[in-house]
Amino acid sequence: MLNKNTKIFLAGHNGLVGGAILKQLINRGYKNIITISKKKLDLRDQKKVFNFIKAKKPKFIIIAAASVGGIAANNTFKADFIYNNTAIQNNLIHSAFLNGIKNLIFLGSSCVYPRQCKQPIKEEYLLTGPLEKTNEPYAIAKIAGIKMCESYNYQHNTNYLCIMPCNAFGPNDNYDLLTSHFFPALIRRLSDAVNNKKKSIKLWGTGKAKRELIYVDNIADACIFFMNKKVKHSLINIGSEEESSIKQFVEKVRNKIGKGIQIEFDNNKEMDGTPRKILDCSIARSYGWKKKISFNIGLELTLNDFFKRKGNFRKIKF
Template sequence: MTIDKRSKIYVAGHRGMVGSSIVRRLQAAGYINLVTRTRQELDLLDQLATHDFLRAEKPEYIFLAAARVGGIHANNTYRADFIYENITVQNNVIHGALAAGVKDLCFLGSSCIYPRDCLQPIKEDYLLTGPLEQTNEPYAIAKIAGIKLCESCNRQYGTRFVSVMPTNLYGPNDNYDLVNSHVLPALIRKAHEAKMRGDKELIVWGSGSPRREFLYVDDMADACIFLMEQGINEGIYNIGCGEDVTIRQLAETVMDVVGFQGQIVFDVDKPDGTPQKLLDVSRMANFGWKARVSLQEGIAKAYAAYLEFSSN
């Protein structure tokens, strides 16, 4: 499907890790009419302001990457904030798009929408077939609500709102807070700081046994734009690489990239979360899309981005 490079495209959440990657990818592909707003310029928690903005701009495409995100600790600690803020933002943007006559929207969800103990690898059809992981249930419920709102708009109003479910993402503009971040950026920072201090140990939360799949964020952005350009106009799509590693293996890879020579010590008093979370990516593969960046290469890119971030 050929799309005019002058098409007006709004990227919500363009300063975040995913949103900034989508902007970079669109610019690299030659799209010249991108619309962005900072949180100071447009508060997406404000329904009236969001609706007014979308009616005024009338974008042809929207990538909804704005969200409140975090790791196990943040999800489990700020449960009310996570469910309220995510539901409110996505409702305002999706319903505002509908009211403004926008037909094409890509909603970014999360693989945590799937049941805690469902079969592996996880197919899109497993949604709502079992209980969620308790540590991030409010965030997951918010994202499920977004998926169902997109589906319902498509059925009732004939819109073309698609939902993408990424696996664990990492890359430039990640959150490196040691308490509230996801596991990979936290490990990059921990390993770097341990190396700089000359430590002999690297403390890793949990037992090290859970298995996780990781995707470099630029691959995620590529998948979103691929769906737009292919004219895929409805449904849920898992976005991942189709391979997982244990947290121990992940920590060892990070240590290798960073150059930290110490030993791993697991803090078993910290939660593990879901035992395994590997996505079935065959639906995207059938369209002809697959991830390109290997874990080792991606961590090296992410470490370089962290070094630049920490030096500023």
């Protein structure tokens, strides 16, 4: 569907997911990639976004720009999460349509599915029950993005595809303890404990909630795979199809950094979030996609990147 000279606008190229997509597009020989920093173009600004898309005329847009964070950020910056995300996606999706751009990928997340969802989660379970309260505004924004893509496909015959990955980790993650997801926060907490010669650390929640994690290059690979595929679905789950409890993830990371550090949980159930979420990826598999990089290799690559940064992590502002 695409050739290596196709003009692609990648929104959010400095982020965890966008950065991985950019690296893989370049490695695979795509030569015509447009990126722009948030400083130069705030994607919440409708007029500027419309003018930018009109001037650059990309043939394909990937939306990896969003306000993203862990449970504490989602529970605190609720207004930012709903406003920023609906504004970014509305501006990009509608200006894609106005400029005759037929193909687009919109990235969402597995938190769009109901809190007590049947497992493994199939795409068809969207909107079958109430959402997890702590990230409801973020999930509602993402669901609006999915419905917007579906509606434009229906009414305007576009091919706007929504990719829903499970929790991601990888190089250049957000390691800010107040805004990050649980996995980068865990790496940071254990590393800080080692540096400060602490014998124990206390983590949020009970440790019993189960999560599915995917190394971010697998998400980038899925985006490029589906950019080049004609698909009849507008919503596709992307996961590793392996789940562990938070306690088990703690063990996996503690074995690499911080052996011997005691872990306590504060047993605050509210900080567990959704009890379990593992994605059913049979639709992705039916097109021939599956993850290539295992959790263990992904963890090695992530930790190498983490230590190379020597505490110099990017800052997230909502």
